[in-house]
């Protein structure tokens with residue numbers, strides 16, 4: 001028995017109270033999960049007690065969906081990307097747990113841990129494990145037999161019989177590929193349904209309809225050159241990224257033309273301003289000055305370095321139109337000072353702002369679990385290379401298949417090509433092929 005188990009057993013608590021206290025100490029107290037969900041129906045009383053004790057809100061899975069009203073399978077207040085801890089009383093094959101997890105995951109909830117009072121050790125733990133989660137059991141059947149034997153509640157023959165039964169009667173192996181589907185395995189269409197931010201939704205829908213996950217970085221210094229580039233390349237991209245402050249002949253008419261092309265070819269505009277000051281200054285930089293970024297950029301890039309106050313500068317719609325923020329979680333340049341902790345903290349920061357944050361600029365999205373966030377990866381060319389200033393390039397295969405990019409940013413790979421349009425088509429096809437491969441790989 002671990003720590004408090006003996007004390008609780010000896011106490012005067014009632015059955016459910018005692019078990020929920022043990023479960024609370026064992027795996028809920030230190031959990032950082034956003035929700036609890038009991039596997040219907042026998043685990044519901046324990047899950048309810050744990051929810052009350054921990055103040056972690058509970059979700060309820062309906063086994064039978066209603067034929068009227070919302071027809072929801074999951075009841076409760078939740079957002080895609082939030083985490084949920086599964087509570088079960090007894091696990092044999094793990095099939096009931098997996099059914100519950102399937103419905104929760106279909107709503108975009110992230111499930112990593114399952115806690116159970118008793119693991120009968122007949123294959124449930126392995127089934128839960130091979131479907132991408134971890135089972136933590138308060139007791140195993142072996143422990144229970146030993147306790148009962150020690151207490152003289154069962155004979156040695158009975159204990160041997162049960163042990164023999166358990167070792168010879170294994171539950172069938174269950175492998176449901178849809179359960180290991182995280183962000184990178186889900187289609188853009190499905191993820192659009194889960195997105196909280198209207199711009200993220202729009203972007204994912206554009207990607208799905210235009211069949212492109214290519215973002216062009218239009219890093220040119222003349223307005224006519226940029227507009228002529230977009231006239232040729234616009235139909236092949238989901239997003240155009242600008243650095244408005246590198247343009248030498250900037251004028252307001254350029255913005256009118258840029259918006260016109262965005263409408264004509266159905267792409268979104270990301271101003272790669274990389275805001276990094278205190279919230280108040282950033283708000284002025286965003287709304288005022290000669291570029292008035294807030295008026296025309298659908299999305300902007302923002303450093304998380306100053307803390308979450310910076311995000312408050314972008315909350316609320318501009319003239320009734322929603323905007324999106326890409327947080328810089330990593331950089332593509334050699335020797336940059338961003339650490340793994342910084343990246344993780346940036347991703348965590350976004351959770352509270354999922355109606356504003358569209359996603360992350362990053363190189364390796366293993367920590368981006370929420371399917372409603374987009375991984376935007378710059379530093380992409382057809383061959384692995386480096387420029388003279390330390391920019392590191394990876395191929396479409398590497399960024400999409402290995403590193404989880406949803407949208408790849410290509411600048412000089414297209415802009416500096418002899419024929420930018422045909423080069424854009426090459427990138428578009430290569431990137432899309434990798435995405436299709438990624439979601440169809442089981």
Ligand SMILES: O=c1ccn([C@@H]2O[C@H](COP(=O)(O)O)[C@@H](O)[C@H]2O)c(=O)[nH]1
Nearest residue numbers: 217330331332378379391410411412413
């Ligand atoms: O980590 C980062 C963040 C942003 N960028 C920007 O992307 C483009 C890349 O252009 P290439 O010509 O394809 O190198 C550029 O505008 C950068 O400012 C980045 O490269 N890395």
